[in-house]
Amino acid sequence: MSQPTTRKVIYDTDPGVDDAMALYYALAHPGIYIIGITTTFGNVTVEQAATNALYLSALAARAVPVTRGAARPWVKPGEAPPAHIHGADGLGNLSTRAPHALVLDPRPSAQFIVDMARAHPGEITLVAVGPLGNLAAALLLEPQLPQLVQEVIVMGGTVLEPGNVSPVAEANVWNDPHAADIVFNAGWTITMVGLDVTHRLILPVSLFARIAAHHQHAATDTLLHAVNFYAGFYSGLYPHVAAIHGCFGHDVLAFIYLTNPELFSLEHGRVRVVKDGLAQGQTVLRRKTIPYPQTGWDPQTPVTSVCMEVDHTGAADVFTRTMLGDWLRP
Ligand code: BDR
Ligand code: CA
Numbered sequence: 053m054s055q056p057t058t059r060k061v062i063y064d065t066d067p068g069v070d071d072a073m074a075l076y077y078a079l080a081h082p083g084i085y086i087i088g089i090t091t092t093f094g095n096v097t098v099e100q101a102a103t104n105a106l107y108l109s110a111l112a113a114r115a116v117p118v119t120r121g122a123a124r125p126w127v128k129p130g131e132a133p134p135a136h137i138h139g140a141d142g143l144g145n146l147s148t149r150a151p152h153a154l155v156l157d158p159r160p161s162a163q164f165i166v167d168m169a170r171a172h173p174g175e176i177t178l179v180a181v182g183p184l185g186n187l188a189a190a191l192l193l194e195p196q197l198p199q200l201v202q203e204v205i206v207m208g209g210t211v212l213e214p215g216n217v218s219p220v221a222e223a224n225v226w227n228d229p230h231a232a233d234i235v236f237n238a239g240w241t242i243t244m245v246g247l248d249v250t251h252r253l254i255l256p257v258s259l260f261a262r263i264a265a266h267h268q269h270a271a272t273d274t275l276l277h278a279v280n281f282y283a284g285f286y287s288g289l290y291p292h293v294a295a296i297h298g299c300f301g302h303d304v305l306a307f308i309y310l311t312n313p314e315l316f317s318l319e320h321g322r323v324r325v326v327k328d329g330l331a332q333g334q335t336v337l338r339r340k341t342i343p344y345p346q347t348g349w350d351p352q353t354p355v356t357s358v359c360m361e362v363d364h365t366g367a368a369d370v371f372t373r374t375m376l377g378d379w380l381r382p
Contacts, residue, residue: 058085059202059310060175062165064121065303066094066182067104069138069282072275073255074181074207074303075105077371079112080379083311087168087176088117090161094182094227096133096142098123101182102156104142110152111271113381118154121161122185125228127327134223137285143274144281150270162189169200176200179310180235181207181303183224188231191238198240207306208232209323209335210247211358218333222247225325226333233325236335239354244323245306246335249316249362253305256298257283259372269380301371308367309359315370317361322353 063078063086065071078084089109091101102120109116124130139145157164165186169176178201180187187204191197208224209232215221225232236242257280264276279299287294309316322338337358338349 058083059177060085060087060172061177061179061310062088062090062168064090064092064161064165064178064180064182064186065105066092066096066101067108068095068101068142068182068303069144069278070299070301070303071095071181072104072108072143072278073301074307075108076112076271076275077304077374078179078307079114080374080377081307081311084307086114086116088119088157088164090119090121090164090186092122092161092182092186093124093130094133094224095138100142106154106156107149107152108271108274110154111150111274115154117157117164119157119159119161119164122183122189122228122231125183126185126188126230128229137282139278139281144278146274146277160189161186162193165190166194166197169194169197173200174202177202177310178204179306180204181224181306183227184208184231184235185228188234191234198238201240204235204240204242205245205306205309206235206242207245207250207303209244211335211337211360213247213251215333216247218331220331221333222335225335229325229327229333232335233327236323236325236356237354242354243309243318243357243359244335245309245359249359250300250302250305252362252364253301253367254293254296254298254364255301255368255371256296258297263375266376267380271380301367304371305362305367308370312366312370315363315366316359318357319360320355320357322349322351323356323358324348
């Protein structure tokens with residue numbers, strides 16, 4: 053693995069099938085220590101997201117603190133979760149769930165983020181793979197948060213690749229564009245892992261079957277079930293994904309950026325989010341250096357590092373090696 057030290061991560065998530073995939077990659081990787089899972093609405097309601105985070109942690113025998121956070125967007129009205137993509141339960145409609153004893157941390161997600169950042173100044177990386185309300189709320193609670201956290205990595209947005217909920221918008225940003233614009237412009241070290249790269253990483257269901265056969269474990273069996281459902285959705289939409297009966301590895305790519313940044317090419321510039329109208333949720337990267345006269349594009353304002361290209365074969369190899377490692381106890 054390319055990361056010599058273990059990074060302390062708060063995983064902000066709306067599990068969700070690819071969120072589950074990403075969680076298990078993070079738990080499997082020796083360079084990542086998940087100190088908490090903060091949940092939000094998105095792929096499912098926030099209640100279901102928290103239930104799923106606890107369940108996935110319990111299956112993997114990791115008692116990670118889990119909190120419940122944003123239940124709806126900051127400004128625009130909420131919408132019904134996309135049950136046709138992730139299943140009504142977010143994990144591909146599991147037929148049964150094993151009982152477990154894990155319970156929620158009582159703190160709201162934003163408070164947990166602030167508490168951890170204050171307790172470990174300069175050491176926490178936020179990996180956020182859902183709508184960004186928890187991070188925006190944490191910034192309100194603690195205006196010094198950008199100085200307290202080490203780094204923020206966001207799965208969301210797109211620059212050149214077409215959107216997945218409108219021609220220009222990616223789902224996480226579209227779900228809460230007001231929160232996203234705050235987060236991209238808070239002044240912390242932030243990297244956007246958007247559709248420009250996540251649409252390049254297509255993982256076949258056969259890989260998850262191989263991982264499940266290797267471990268013979270409830271955690272990887274559950275992941276296989278969920279991914280199979282998710283791949284059905286993507287295969288119905290994209291012929292090149294159907295050709296390998298696979299799915300995009302959106303959220304896991306945020307963690308692969310953390311562990312293997314050498315696989316990515318970046319551009320750097322201001323990212324603004326369109327909040328209303330036909331282009332709602334569009335992430336616009338200020339790529340040129342001329343002094344634009346319009347307000348909102350000031351060159352002195354915060355810069356986001358944006359992943360534009362990925363070595364997807366390298367990323368799939370890292371994912372496979374990590375998932376086949378010795379991370380699940382019997
Ligand atoms: C993002 O939206 C969600 O459906 C996925 O979990 C991912 O975070 C992809 O646009
Ligand atoms: Ca997600």
